[in-house]
Amino acid sequence: MKYLLLLVSIISVSCYADDTIYQYKDKNGATVFTNKPVKNGKKVVLPAITVYAAPMTQSDFKAKGYTNSMAAKNANQDSNIKKNYTQSMNQNLGTNEVGRQQILNEELALEQKALTDSQQALQSGMATKLPSEQNNPEQYQARIKALRDAVTEHQKNIDILSNQLGVKH
Structure with a gap:
């Protein structure tokens, strides 16, 4: 049971780490965003997405x-x-x-x-x-x-x- 809990926590942490976004300029000068590391690409730090409940009708x-x-x-x-x-x-x-x-x-x-x-x-x-x-x-x-x-x-x-x-x- 402990191993299962450890496995689930490792998988969830690794999924969170894949949310890295990279920004770079292509050969035409356009700004491109990707989730794959690129040469001369800068890592973009994005704020966390927050979700709010709708007010009660x-x-x-x-x-x-x-x-x-x-x-x-x-x-x-x-x-x-x-x-x-x-x-x-x-x-x-x-x-x-x-x-x-x-x-x-x-x-x-x-x-x-x-x-x-x-x-x-x-x-x-x-x-x-x-x-x-x-x-x-x-x-x-x-x-x-x-x-x-x-x-x-x-x-x-x-x-x-x-x-x-x-x-x-």
Whole structure:
């Protein structure tokens, strides 16, 4: 019996000793971790893993047959708190929606102003050629394309905001 106990303890200690981790850099420079000793590998000391039990739930408490009047009172308070929280969230939902609508309306107004500004910039940009663009038509085309892209971007933003607000323009 003593020999069996000694054998089991030796096996358990040897299993624990195999948990050594080595770190090294491979030929590509990547960091590699392994459980086998490697030349130029450094031994990594890792902290022990700790395991905690999950807290007891209300159903666990009831299943184990506990009878505690304080626990029942706390359960009632918890259900009242959850009910009040749900009611306040439902009330705030209406005010949050109003705030959202207001923000979207402000964004829509800003995008419409930005659209008119970018359209005016496009018109004036098409009407005049810069001196550097006289001999370089690609530069002129690139500038006009950027102005057109800005107009298109503002139009897309207005469409998105209008859809979110439910407004047809």
